[in-house]
Structure formats: C-alpha cells, structure tokens
Amino acid sequence: MRDYFANSWKTYAGFGIAAIMLFAVAPAVLSDFRLSLLGKFLCFGIVAVGIGLAWGRGGMLTLGQGVFFGLGAYIMAMHLKIADAELRGDDVPDFMQIAGIRELPAYWQPFASPVVTILGIVLIPTFVAVLLGLGVFKRKVKGAYFAILSQALAAAFAILLVGQQTIGGSNGLNRFRSFFGLALNDPVNRRLLFFIAAATLLVVVAITRQLMYSRYGELLVAVRDQEERVRFLGYDPANVKLVAYAVAALFASIAGALFVPIVGIISPADVGIVPSIAFLIGVAIGGRTTLLGPVLGAIAVAWAQTSLSENFPSGWVYAQGILFIVVVGFFPAGLAGLGALLRRRRRPPADPDSTRTTDVAVATTSTGVSS
Structure with a gap:
C-alpha cells in the first residue's frame, strides 16, 4: 500500500512539473x-506515445503510423479548406478553382460540419486500424512480416494521395486561414493551438499510463513475451494486440489533426515511409518500453533535426542514422535505460569473504540436516 501511494505521488508530481513547463515556462x-x-x-x-504502447509493450513494430497520422491530418485539412472557402463566399477551396473544379466532391461534403470532422478524426482511423488488425492478427502475422506489411501500407497511402488532385495531389493542402472560427494569423490563437497540443499530450500520456499499469497492460506484455502461453490460458492474443494497435492509430490521427493548423500544411511527404520511420526512430532512441521515453525521444529527435537542418542541411540524415545504430546496437532500452545501466555499474561488487562465509554456512546446514 505504501508503494502504491509513493508511485501515485511521483506520478502526480511528474504531471505537475510537465504542466508547469508546458503551460508556464515554455510560453x-x-x-x-x-x-x-x-x-x-x-x-x-503524441504519435510516439501510441507507438510506445504498441511496440514497446505489445511487440508490434508499427512502421506505418504515417497512414493514421495522414488520415487525421487530411480530414482536418479538408474541413479547414471548406471553412476558408465559406468565409470567402466560394463553393470550393482555392486550389480546386485553379484546377477547374467547380463542385465540391461528395466525400468532402460531410467534413463541412465541425462535429462530423471531429468524429471522423476519432472514428475513421480507428475503424481502419481495427479492420487491418483483424486481418493481420487473426492470421497470426507478426514480427518482420507485420513490419513490412505496415510499411507497405504507408507507401501505398502516400502514392494514393499523390494521384488524387481533389485533395491537392503531391502539393497537399495548405494556406489555412482559420481554425474553427479562430484566425490562424493571430498570435493569441497560435498560442492557444500550442496549449491544446500540450493538454492533449498530457491526456494521452495519462491514458497510456493507465493502460500500461492495468491488468490489460500486464496481458499485453505477456502476449509480447509468451504469446502461445497466453493462448493456452484462454485469451485471444489477436484481440489484445488489436486494442493496442487501434489506440496507437487513434493517437496518431489526433496528432495529425493538430499538426495541420499548427504547421499549416499537410502533403504526401508527411505521411509516407520516411515520416513513419522517423516516428519509430524517436521512440527507439527515447526508450520504447518506458512511458515518457518515447515522448522525450520524439521531441529530442525532431528538435535535433530542425537545429541541424538549419546549420547543416545535408548532415542530419547521416547523424540520424548513426544515432539510431548506436542506440540499437549498444543501448537497446534507449536513452531512458541509461539510468538503470549506470546504477548497476555503480553498485559495489559482492564481498568474496561474505560469499565464502555464506557458502560454508549453507554447507554446514545441509550436512547437519543429512546427518
């Protein structure tokens, strides 16, 4: 009971410090x-938190999170473009007018509603993940085969987007002017977007922590380590994996929806193989089996990419590859595992005299028993 309250206190303190840093210090x-x-x-x-749950706890190497990130991003972008067109008094977004499209496509029309847009961001990627998960996990596809399949889906999704001129083609969707009635060129509203992203990240981390330390989290780890034993005990490992995969897809979709108004653009280049692998690299570097490791790793890698790209445009790819190789080869637990490694190395070695005395005592006891 004492350990439970101690862990709860540490959790609340950690969330409090994170909230102060994000909502007070950073602005x-x-x-x-x-x-x-x-x-x-x-x-x-936010994407990294879902990958940490699916990969770190569930053992599913998700190389296709760009698909769900892109679904959420494009749904949000379509709504914003429709809203901008309505503010100008036009029937279709500006890029459609340039392309000669005079009528809004049928699959765009539902996303004119903010409620339908939010529901679409939550439900559509989750539904797609459930369908894919049922087809993959029920057939016991796992390991490298699952990773290759998820990566192929990301590549196919990016190629599909390039060929669709009604959603911007290779240029994607950009030049958003408003966000649910808020002008995006207003610095106050830009800060509000940051606060929304920060609050969403904290909520996502809290939900993931609850999942990790619940009975379901223990079952997910058991499926990762001994899937056949879990099946022998009466559980269906496919259903256990499916929940983690769907939750990771939902988180990626929400992140994509927030990415659009913050960055101001979404294109096939943001949802293909390269971004999906970049998500994974951040999680691996931070520590995929921990709660905060994926978040810190993803933020650190993104910050390093931006900083190095500003000073050394061609050097980031090599630095990223070297960093990934070093972490995977020498620190499989990621940077979050360095603390435990240092603690083990600082631990004093066992005293050989005490070990010898213990062995003698054990031998004497066993002799006395046998006699």
Missing part, C-alpha cells in the same frame, strides 16, 4: 515561432 521563454515549433514537436510526441 514565457520562447518566441511565437519557437513555440509553434514546439507545438509541432508535441504532435510527434
């Missing part, structure tokens, strides 16, 4: 541009 010390940049990184952190 006070960062410029509007850097604050928006941090909001973009927080979106990547």
